[in-house]
Amino acid sequence: MKNFFKLAIIFFSFIYSISLNDGRPTHHFCKKAAKSDPNLSYNFCVRSLEANPKTQNATLEELVNISIKLTISNATNISSSISQLLNQKNLDAYTRGALQDCLELYSDANSELNEAMCDLKKKDYFKANIDVSSAMDSSTTCEDGFKEKKGMVSPLTKENNAFFQWTAIVLAFINMLS
Template identity: 35%
Template sequence: MPVFSISTDTIDQTCNSCAKKSKAFSYDVCLESLESVPVSRATNLQGLALIAMELALENATSTISTIIKFLDNETSTFDDDPFGLACMKDCLELYSNGVTTLLESVGDFLIGKYDEARKKMNSVMDATSMCEDGFMEKKLLIEEGNNMNSSPLTEENYNLFQLCDIALCIVNLLSLSLDV
């Protein structure tokens, strides 16, 4: 497995390269996320992928705690809102499965099964969209006069999606370098 030296410029170049490959990819989230971990400036590209996966795992775990707080407070949060409660429970299941899938993805990555790692990260990204879509469906069912937010988990869904996308892009870059 080739080793790549990383610097802040390389992090910037990696994020820039990834942002050019996808309209959904956020250069700013990539740079801010990777640079927030001090060891990222002294690791290789494989290390950056692991850092992104660990950040995604941390985000998913934190989001589970947030969802549980919502559900524990369901009498006030979801008063007379069984659909919202069902959406939140669905999101809890999606995020719980996502944590397991992210752990499996890290394991696959560490043993060089990049294709498997990518598939699993993609499934976690899909789960964030499914969580968000559940609340969007609710919004569509409610009359237009209601100013309800699309989801109480929009920020968490976005962040996990982006963190998985960062890891996915770096794994793709590594795969390309191995094919040369």
């Protein structure tokens, strides 16, 4: 009888935890990630990952791989947007320089994220963490480049913020793995 009550408590605890997460791994892992990093948005994490159908029943390792691939894609898209902005003829020299710096930063970020993928395949979570952290700095460094000139507004704030979130998700998931 005593074992029955223990099993019942474990079962109902499990059912309760599933209901809190809506039974989806993204909810569970995003909630855990957001608790570990105050800069990470739970809603961004869930919304972004659930847009990909492969996340529906993904394990943590699969979520890490999916999120890093999405982060690489995001860096590529930002680089493309920057290239389009650089094609505008009416840019002042300061803006053009800042955009060129950002283009280089995101190119480097792409390389660092690809290196992190290799690290993850080798289960070298320490090195993967360093590579993703380095890539994460691209967004803040890019944004800061525009702030150096008084009155200058970055045309990439939305993209930089999203990229920061993506890298924060990847880092949180890597930390859960290690």
